[in-house]
Amino acid sequence: MSEPTQDKAQKDKAQRTSAAIVDAALTLFRERGYQGTTMREVAAAAGVSTGNAYYYFRSKEELVQGFYDHLADEHARACAPELARITHFGERLHAVLTEWLRVARPYHAFAGRFFAVAAQPDNPLSPFSPESSGARRTSVGIHADVVAGSDVRPDPQLVEHLPELLWLYHLGMILYWVHDTSPDQARTQDLVARTVPMVDRLVRLSRLRVLRPLTTQAVGLLGALRAR
Amino acid sequence: MSEPTQDKAQKDKAQRTSAAIVDAALTLFRERGYQGTTMREVAAAAGVSTGNAYYYFRSKEELVQGFYDHLADEHARACAPELARITHFGERLHAVLTEWLRVARPYHAFAGRFFAVAAQPDNPLSPFSPESSGARRTSVGIHADVVAGSDVRPDPQLVEHLPELLWLYHLGMILYWVHDTSPDQARTQDLVARTVPMVDRLVRLSRLRVLRPLTTQAVGLLGALRAR
DNA sequence: GTCTATAGTGGGATAGAC
DNA sequence: GTCTATCCCACTATAGAC
Numbered sequence: 150m151s152e153p154t155q156d157k158a159q160k161d162k163a164q165r166t167s168a169a170i171v172d173a174a175l176t177l178f179r180e181r182g183y184q185g186t187t188m189r190e191v192a193a194a195a196g197v198s199t200g201n202a203y204y205y206f207r208s209k210e211e212l213v214q215g216f217y218d219h220l221a222d223e224h225a226r227a228c229a230p231e232l233a234r235i236t237h238f239g240e241r242l243h244a245v246l247t248e249w250l251r252v253a254r255p256y257h258a259f260a261g262r263f264f265a266v267a268a269q270p271d272n273p274l275s276p277f278s279p280e281s282s283g284a285r286r287t288s289v290g291i292h293a294d295v296v297a298g299s300d301v302r303p304d305p306q307l308v309e310h311l312p313e314l315l316w317l318y319h320l321g322m323i324l325y326w327v328h329d330t331s332p333d334q335a336r337t338q339d340l341v342a343r344t345v346p347m348v349d350r351l352v353r354l355s356r357l358r359v360l361r362p363l364t365t366q367a368v369g370l371l372g373a374l375r376a377r
Numbered sequence: 378m379s380e381p382t383q384d385k386a387q388k389d390k391a392q393r394t395s396a397a398i399v400d401a402a403l404t405l406f407r408e409r410g411y412q413g414t415t416m417r418e419v420a421a422a423a424g425v426s427t428g429n430a431y432y433y434f435r436s437k438e439e440l441v442q443g444f445y446d447h448l449a450d451e452h453a454r455a456c457a458p459e460l461a462r463i464t465h466f467g468e469r470l471h472a473v474l475t476e477w478l479r480v481a482r483p484y485h486a487f488a489g490r491f492f493a494v495a496a497q498p499d500n501p502l503s504p505f506s507p508e509s510s511g512a513r514r515t516s517v518g519i520h521a522d523v524v525a526g527s528d529v530r531p532d533p534q535l536v537e538h539l540p541e542l543l544w545l546y547h548l549g550m551i552l553y554w555v556h557d558t559s560p561d562q563a564r565t566q567d568l569v570a571r572t573v574p575m576v577d578r579l580v581r582l583s584r585l586r587v588l589r590p591l592t593t594q595a596v597g598l599l600g601a602l603r604a605r
Numbered sequence: 606g607t608c609t610a611t612a613g614t615g616g617g618a619t620a621g622a623c
Numbered sequence: 624g625t626c627t628a629t630c631c632c633a634c635t636a637t638a639g640a641c
Contacts, residue, residue, distance in 0.1 A: 159607065159641090166608090187632060198610050200635090209633065343598060370571060391624075415616060429625050431618065 169195040171215035221284035238299035239349030304355040399443030449512035466527035467577030532583040
């Protein structure tokens with residue numbers, strides 16, 4: 150039997166190796182794109198053998214999962230101070246989306262490939278996969294925080310689903326961002342600035358009696374969508 | 378100089394070869410999936426060399442374009458009799474979407490890969506690419522016909538953009554369909570049946586004065602989205 | 606049982622003859 | 624426009640180190 154300290158040391162080493170591979174991959178992807186980067190190069194840059202890289206990541210595409218998680222963590226860290234500072238719902242939402250755009254900017258060039266991978270339903274990366282990676286929970290959690298720490302009290306039947314709806318809205322912005330060829334993705338920033346006030350207004354109006362049927366219908370639809 | 382008849386004969390031959398490759402690919406994709414089919418097999422089944430297959434299609438993914446166009450044509454043919462028969466706007470829209478689901482059903486198993494390819498912005502297949510394939514124009518055209526031959530007269534400022542908005546709605550249904558694992562994609566059929574009446578109602582209400590600002594805002598947004 | 610290294614295999618893609 | 628021949632690299636099998 151091996152000692153716990155040894156197990157721990159091995160675990161640490163494994164984590165460092167795994168991180169080194171992801172770091173190397175991200176750097177190379179940024180430098181020469183996804184297609185232009187070979188697994189041999191990634192492994193060499195990380196100081197491991199190709200076989201070893203495949204021990205940690207079963208395919209080249211699975212390396213993108215590393216990017217996904219990395220981005221979600223970085224985004225969460227970037228949002229924390231903003232969300233501690235702002236209380237206005239629309240401004241909170243705007244801050245979260247703006248931070249995402251800032252954090253993701255260096256990867257825009259190969260984000261198309263990333264998105265293509267994520268769009269495949271059978272892929273664990275798919276944002277719609279039932280119990281997908283922690284990245285989805287992280288993202289929905291951020292939007293739950295956006296609502297919880299804000300000045301709005303939406304329709305009670307809506308409040309439960311609002312974080313997920315905001316996450317879907319966020320996904321829509323990402324879809325547009327991926328296709329955005331304007332410098333520094335300025336168009337997506339415009340789009341966010343234009344649509345956030347609409348979302349803000351809709352959420353605030355959701356308590357109005359006249360909008361109840363629409364809200365109920367939308368919430369029902371979301372439930373039907375999610376049931377599997 | 379070669380005679381015109383010779384040129385024509387060559388063109389015909391090229392078209393036949395190209396079609397043979399697409400046909401072989403579609404059959405093999407259906408039988409053993411996208412990943413499970415090799416270019417060598419496709420070429421062999423089409424009776425040409427692999428090099429020749431690459432003369433017509435620069436990559437395996439580009440073969441999916443053939444599927445895309447094939448589907449759009451088949452869909453247009455399937456819709457024609459329905460659209461000649463029905464005048465109610467909601468029913469026309471429902472017929473178009475139902476026919477799409479019927480025509481696309483045999484390909485559902487490998488549609489995930491197809492969608493992943495289409496989602497890549499740099500890919501000519503991307504439904505958002507400025508002057509993408511005829512498939513997009515075919516699809517928007519069908520929705521223009523849905524509006525033109527129907528009993529609704531929507532808000533004038535909306536009518537110009539409505540076919541494209543309906544096409545976007547159709548894309549949304551396809552996105553859901555791709556991820557739909559229920560038998561015969563019954564869930565997507567439910568979703569269509571649920572949402573078509575909502576779209577129908579919205580379009581009919583678009584003339585109401587109270588909804589004008591919202592319509593204007595939405596149309597303005599669409600214009601901003603499309604400008605490149 | 607956890608991790609690493611080496612030596613393949615198969616298939617996507619290309620060059621250049623005809 | 625079509626072929627043959629070949630390259631290159633994603634991925635695998637497997638042996639062995641710790």
